[in-house]
Amino acid sequence: MTHATDRFRRAGIAAFALTFLAGPALAEGEVNIYSYRQPDLIKPLLDAFTDQTGITTNVLFLNKGLEEKIEAEGVNSPADLIFTVDIGRLSNAKEKGITQPVSDEAINANIPGQYRDPDGHWFGLTTRxxxxxxxxxxxxxxxxxxxxxxxxxxxxxxxxxxxxxxxxxxxxxxxxxxxxxxxxxxxxxxxxxxxxxxxxxxxxxxxxxxxxxxxxxxxxxxxxxxxxxxxxxxxxxxxxxxxxxxxxxxxxxxxxHVNISGMALAKHAPNKDNALKLMEFLASPQGQEIYAEQVFEYPIGPGTEPAAIVKAFGDxxxxxxxxxxxxxxxxxxxxxxxxxxxxxxxxx
CATH class of the missing domain: 3.40.190.10 (Periplasmic binding protein-like II)
Structure with a gap:
């Protein structure tokens, strides 16, 4: 087992690996996610991504201290993608220097400008x-x-x-x-x-x-x-x-007033290409609608629709x-x- 895999297995109190292979954590075909969102809420979304791409997702769930953990891990962090809620946490991740900018035509086309960091460090996926x-x-x-x-x-x-x-x-x-x-x-x-x-x-x-x-x-x-x-x-x-x-x-x-759940690319993402593929999927209409249905939120991309139970809340x-x-x-x-x-x- 590599040191990176060992870190991912043992990282943090309240950690939960949604999918974890016995092979090296940094092997081709994987992406590591540090998440404030409960694993069961994002499992259908990640399952759909894996079905389409064959890329395995590894999820580390923390209920607090996610930003501090990545900061402490530094260049050795196995984190590729950060999942979180609230603009405060997303902006805090940027301020701590644990994210990197992304300029991607597909993502920008699906995420309206008001829900994106001007410098590309974070992107909203759903609103509440x-x-x-x-x-x-x-x-x-x-x-x-x-x-x-x-x-x-x-x-x-x-x-x-x-x-x-x-x-x-x-x-x-x-x-x-x-x-x-x-x-x-x-x-x-x-x-x-x-x-x-x-x-x-x-x-x-x-x-x-x-x-x-x-x-x-x-x-x-x-x-x-x-x-x-x-x-x-x-x-x-x-x-x-x-x-x-x-x-x-x-x-x-x-x-x-609306707030967001969102994503950010980790500064030292070891599987950057795979992380970007996942980010593009999450920003797609399909990804947003799957995600929004699981968490009772509103997808924000052009042409997307909320789930029936959310529509019933009213316009x-x-x-x-x-x-x-x-x-x-x-x-x-x-x-x-x-x-x-x-x-x-x-x-x-």
Whole structure:
């Protein structure tokens, strides 16, 4: 066994090899993927790629520290391709110097410019909307804006996860991009004052709280609704999903804030040619639709269609704001969360 194979077998806590051959890890016909996405979610996608190309995929799953691990491995890293979610993690990978630029006509043709790094270091594959979960029983309106969340009429009625979580930081960063820091600071203060409790839990927690009557609206990603609706292991989550309706904010003006799942080519990719083939497949309409169906997200390529369960959420009008602008405002958004005391919850 080569040293590279041994590293891939033993790398990281919570590692999972989806496919691993007994031969050398750097042998022709393989590509090594470091992923923040659960292996079972991407297995159908990678199986389709292998069926078409004969190239084997090796997946190392980590729930945290992926960027730091590749950085520590340096030139000896077996990583070819990085799979991750959220513009913050993609931009962080670029900033850490663990990616390399890609200029590929096929990829660029299938991935709209707003979902690509201007320098080619990362590419979006699917999107998820940051939407409002609203009680079917207690919220009559069917339209809303992000700006409206600071309206005192919602006082004591909003639930949300940590303001420092990547999903909310991206939303707050988009507000800065559209309105500036001063407005966003005032808006965040208003949102904080409308909270029913301190920020807590995950996105599904907010749906659960609405079901329990603890609040009337929450902020969450669209794909969690699909996960709840199809959860056979914890069927109570179906009740949470059934208690809410999805409101797509700002449909009448700029559109709903979206974030991405995406990919990046590792800086020292030992199987670069194979990695590029996989990147082209992932960016293709077929690859995007397979991926999007598995994770209840929206494919972003021209002519692609979401799965039926995602279509049932309703029509989404994505905010056309380039994601690199969101990435550039994340630090300021985090500072505003601290400055406003957002994490402390509503004023007593």
């Amino acid at each position: 909307g940051r939407v409002v979960y609203a009680s079917k029983d207690r919220v009559g309106q069917d339209a809303i804006t992000y700006e409206e969340l600071a309206d005192p009429k919602w006082k004591g009625r909003i639930c949300i996860r940590s303001g420092q979580h990547a999903y909310n930081l991206a939303l707050f960063a988009s507000m800065i991009a559209h309105h500036g820091e001063d407005y966003t600071k005032t808006w965040l203060t208003g949102l904080k004052n409308n909270l029913a409790r301190k920020p807590d839990g995950g996105d599904r927690t907010q749906a659960k709280a609405i079901y329990a009557g603890e609040c009337d609206i929450g902020i969450g990603n669209t794909y969690y609704v699909g996960l709840m609706q199809t959860n056979e292991k914890e069927p109570e989550q179906k009740d949470w999903a059934n208690a809410i309706k999805i409101l797509f904010p700002n449909t009448e003006d700029r559109g709903t 989404i009008k994505p905010d056309p704001l380039p994601l690199d602008e969101i990435a550039n405002n994340r630090k300021a958004a985090s500072e505003l969360v601290d400055t406003t005391g957002f994490q402390d919850g509503p004023a007593s």
